[in-house]
Amino acid sequence: xxxxxxxxxxxxxxxxxxxxxxxxxxxxxxxxxxxxxxxxxxxxxxxxxxxxxxxxxxxxxxxxxxxxxxxxxxxxxxxxxxxxxxxxxxxxxxxxxxxxxxxxxxxxxxxxxxxxxxxxxxxxxxxxxxxxxxxxxxxxxxxxxxxxxxxxxxxxxxxxxxxxxxxxxxxxxxxxxxxxxxxxxxxxxxxxxxxxxxxxxxxxxxxxxxxxxxxxxxx
Numbered sequence: 665x666x667x668x669x670x671x672x673x674x675x676x677x678x679x680x681x682x683x684x685x686x687x688x689x690x691x692x693x694x695x696x697x698x699x700x701x702x703x704x705x706x707x708x709x710x711x712x713x714x715x716x717x718x719x720x721x722x723x724x725x726x727x728x729x730x731x732x733x734x735x736x737x738x739x740x741x742x743x744x745x746x747x748x749x750x751x752x753x754x755x756x757x758x759x760x761x762x763x764x765x766x767x768x769x770x771x772x773x774x775x776x777x778x779x780x781x782x783x784x785x786x787x788x789x790x791x792x793x794x795x796x797x798x799x800x801x802x803x804x805x806x807x808x809x810x811x812x813x814x815x816x817x818x819x820x821x822x823x824x825x826x827x828x829x830x831x832x833x834x835x836x837x838x839x840x841x842x843x844x845x846x847x848x849x850x851x852x853x854x855x856x857x858x859x860x861x862x863x864x865x866x867x868x869x870x871x872x873x874x875x876x877x878x879x880x881x882x883x
Contacts, residue, residue, distance in 0.1 A: 665693065665704050668724065672716040686724050694729045698808030701730060705807060709770045712760040715752030718774070732804030734778040744777040751776065751855055758861035765861070768816040769848050771809065772824075773855065775800070779821040792822050816845055823849035827868050828856070834876045841866075 667686065671678050678686070693701070708714050721727050722745060727735030738745045751773050759765060772779075782799050786792055797818045809817075823843055827850070830836035840846060847866065854860060854867035864870055873879065 665701075665721075665726075668720045668726075669708060669711075669713075669717055672713050672720055673711070683724075686726075690724060690726050691729055693726065694806040696806070698806055701807040702809060705730075706767070709767055710759055710765065712756045714770070714774075715749055715756050718752060719749055730805070730807050731775075732806065733799075734775055734803055734805070737778045737781065741777075744781065748774070748777045750859075754855050754859050754861065763861055763863065765851075766848065768813055768820065768845070769851060771813055772817045772820040772848065772852060775817055776821065776824070776852070779817070780825065783821065783825050792825075793818055796821060816848070819843065819845040820848045820852065824852050824856075827853050827872075831857070831872065831875055834879060836872060836879075 667678060667682060670676065708717050711717075718727070721730070722738060725739065727738055729735065731738075738748060755765065755770060755773055779796060779800070782796055783792055786795055797815065800814050800818060823840060823845060826840060827836070850866050850868035851861065853871055854862050854864070857871050858867065
């Protein structure tokens with residue numbers, strides 16, 4: 665992990681014997697404690713190079729050993745991984761420009777393609793928050809993400825799915841603005857739709873009103 669981190673930050677290439685050793689022994693990273701691995705992840709979340717690091721991890725086949733089913737999903741689905749890389753690049757650009765982003769938002773982006781896939785596969789009428797939280801807690805991750813972060817990530821994902829759906833249907837329950845993670849989901853809409861972090865108070869509201877002029881955007 666540290667070799668890849670320093671390589672992407674310093675824009676170094678990795679020497680052949682070292683690269684071969686990473687591939688040969690990559691499974692052993694899962695022998696580390698989950699808390700230790702999360703400590704390492706925290707160093708990268710707001711580094712401004714997370715997208716490049718995740719891309720490097722993907723090329724070395726490390727993601728499944730860190731993020732369980734999420735890592736396997738990203739390793740097997742190049743379209744989902746491309747989506748993730750593009751979103752992380754937007755976040756990194758914002759961070760390098762001086763914007764401060766909460767860990768929950770960065771983690772939500774990191775897990776969004778996988779969470780979106782899980783949400784899309786749920787039965788109609790399912791309690792999406794409960795089911796997604798259960799799947800996130802049971803996805804064989806070695807890295808120990810704190811419980812409160814997991815819950816916040818799930819809440820953001822469920823709200824975000826509703827927001828993106830409303831941009832197709834023009835129907836939005838604005839009472840959702842009272843939800844605790846509403847503004848985090850709104851910011852993620854900015855990243856997904858506008859490909860930037862604008863810093864607006866409520867980017868989703870602005871996107872919705874531009875898409876459907878005349879629609880109400882209040883509670």
